[in-house]
Amino acid sequence: MSATERAIASTEAHSAHNYHPLPVVVATADGAWMTDVEGRRFLDMLAGYSALNFGHGNRRLIDAAKAQLERVTLTSRAFHHDRFADFCTQLAELCGMEMVLPMNTGAEAVETAVKTARKWGYQVKGVPPGQAKIVVAANNFHGRTTTIVSFSTDQEARADFGPYTPGFEIVPYGDLTALQAACSANTVAVLLEPIQGEAGVLVPPAGYLAGVRELTRERNVLFIADEIQSGLGRTGRTFACEHEGVVPDMYVLGKALGGGVVPVSAVVSSSEVLGVYRPGEHGSTFGGNPLACAVALEVVAMLRTGELQQRASELGDHLHHELGLLVGGGAVDAVSGRGLWAGVDIAPSHGTGREISEKLMDRGVLVKDTHGSTIRIAPPLVIGKEDLDWGLDRLREVLAGA
Template sequence: MTTSTDTSTDRAIAVEDASLAHNYHPLPIVVATAEGAWVTDVEGHRYLDCLAAYSAVNFGHGHPRLVEAAKAQLDRVTLTSRAFHNDQLGPFAQELAALLGKQMVLPMNTGAEAVESAIKVARAWGYRVKGVAQNAAKIIVMDGNFHGRTTTIISFSNDPEARADFGPYTPGFVSVPYGDVDALARAIDDDTVAVLLEPIQGEAGVVVPDPSFLPAVRALTTERTVLMIADEIQAGLGRTGATVSSDLVGVVPDLYLLGKALGGGIVPVSAVVGDRDVLGVLRPGEHGSTFGGNPLAAAVGLEVVRMLATGEFQKRASVLGARLRSGLDALEAEAIGVVAVRGAGLWVGIDIDPALASGREVCERLMRRGILAKDTHGSTIRLAPPLVVTEDELDWVVSELRAVLQELRG
């Protein structure tokens, strides 16, 4: 039931609340249209999108090249299933593999599917190549990880919000502190088939490890005949100023996990990318997906790969990220509520003094000023604007965050 004071936003949210499972707690904004780095709500208010759908909209909302690729494919064929070949999948796989210096691609739809796929591949590789006894394979993961919310993935999460009340949990995983190479070395044994990690932990608050960590993991896994699997689903595809964040420290893992931005903000696309000696362990019928590698997804993904191949977006993220970081570091130095800033490229985590406000409260106040951001783990907020954002817009974000903090301090 509505009243004369109900707004379009109120009515839209009421319909969602009545009809949707409550697995999210969104900010009270109802997006109706979007273009570039901006979204517009049902009442005509505009907001700078500083979340970019968790990096799924790296190239901005409705990028003309990606929309054109999607529209052209919509007129041809959108879904065939992998029961047949399609003319978009081969070029997509070939050019994506080449972009990352690998040989093969396993196409899927969502990031969690890419992670699940990599787990299966690693176990099969362990049994068929390394010679681990059946059902004994172990995969080492990192404390504070976020790789998705399927039942297998939450089995190795230590986030109680994602894990509690969803057991029994899947065995076969060992967790060690993120950034602790000595703990990792102690955890590896003859049954270890892989180390799965985020080169930069996103949900944990954009946690960037010491520059020596990933090279040390690569050296250790190579020495001990263990696969290194890099989850680049949020960090990859231009976000951090490199094609994948592993590039920032010169590390090449055995498998890359990609998603989010691979679909250009238009369709869900994910992939596992690696060499033939690892991905080649899969046999027909052992793994699949009805929509994985469909012509529409492949056409959009191919255009994403070609846009990244120019290096333009990686450079923008690096240059603009330095501009944003400079402003945020200066804000931290003012000692008005920012206690730490972390990040790489156009991806930053900002710790707010919990005595001043929660991350949620800061995000709500930013929203009222026309900026959309997302909180995580209590008092941390994340900024990840589309890579088409401008310097002036980033300066405005810093200015508005300063105003919010001053407002909170009274």
């Protein structure tokens, strides 16, 4: 039995089967490349679902983490620490906002956004107690907690986890008319992904986000943008909302905020919105810990220059041009996405997304399927053009049956 087979067998025996990973066992990684336990190299074209926007082992982020490890890693929020104020200040400035509420995981940040919107609705908007409503989009993915799956339309994520949390209304993604009809006097927020990742990297119709912004402002409703996957450079802008010149009332951030080093998430908004909290009403022992703040501060510093956003824009244009050439040839039905982020819909005659992913793995490229027929492509923003083209060549080979 090989080292790979031993590791997978042990995983199957002792780990809950809540994932269906590709049969590769990674041992080391650097930049856009990973090496498995048997010394085989693979081009990472998934980047941890955008958690690794800055690549594996990014020197600036590793050095920031190492330096902080020697000082202090956790105080809890019972005390102040010397990295917290800078983190909150600089992240708020990057977002063009005023206040930050740090958490750890993306799902925690979404839960925090939900709680914040409800509390704002009761205390500021004047919604009757217990009547707050949040409008969300069909085919969303915001996490997997009990409350979040309560407003999911993915039965695989939702089934057998009831009873479900009330207070949510689901409308079709990209449909402003349906959204307008769903907003009532008790609506406190509209929660959306500017680009739906898990649904297949779906970009909404042009003008949709701007329309959401106008509608929510007219109705005194918070516009919450879940930029956990789409934000922090992935689409060629710091935030995907920027492509329509939109600034929401609240950003929900995660994944790349921790640089692929530690889990870091945050809700970023105005003082009017986040100012509704008082001590004891919400918290997290690890949220905003010194190690997390040190890494996230370096992430913010890297994004402030705009270089990575420009790189994602230029390489993204190249990626989408090359993928667009595959449409109409019989193997690819459609391509969607923006920047260094794409969903490729495989024609059923050429196999499932899982089968294409496995064939790419055999050729040294790692992607992942979603919704049966789609593969997601989201390499680290630091990937070289030559490496990106090498990965695209492997995709062409697989689709051609070579």
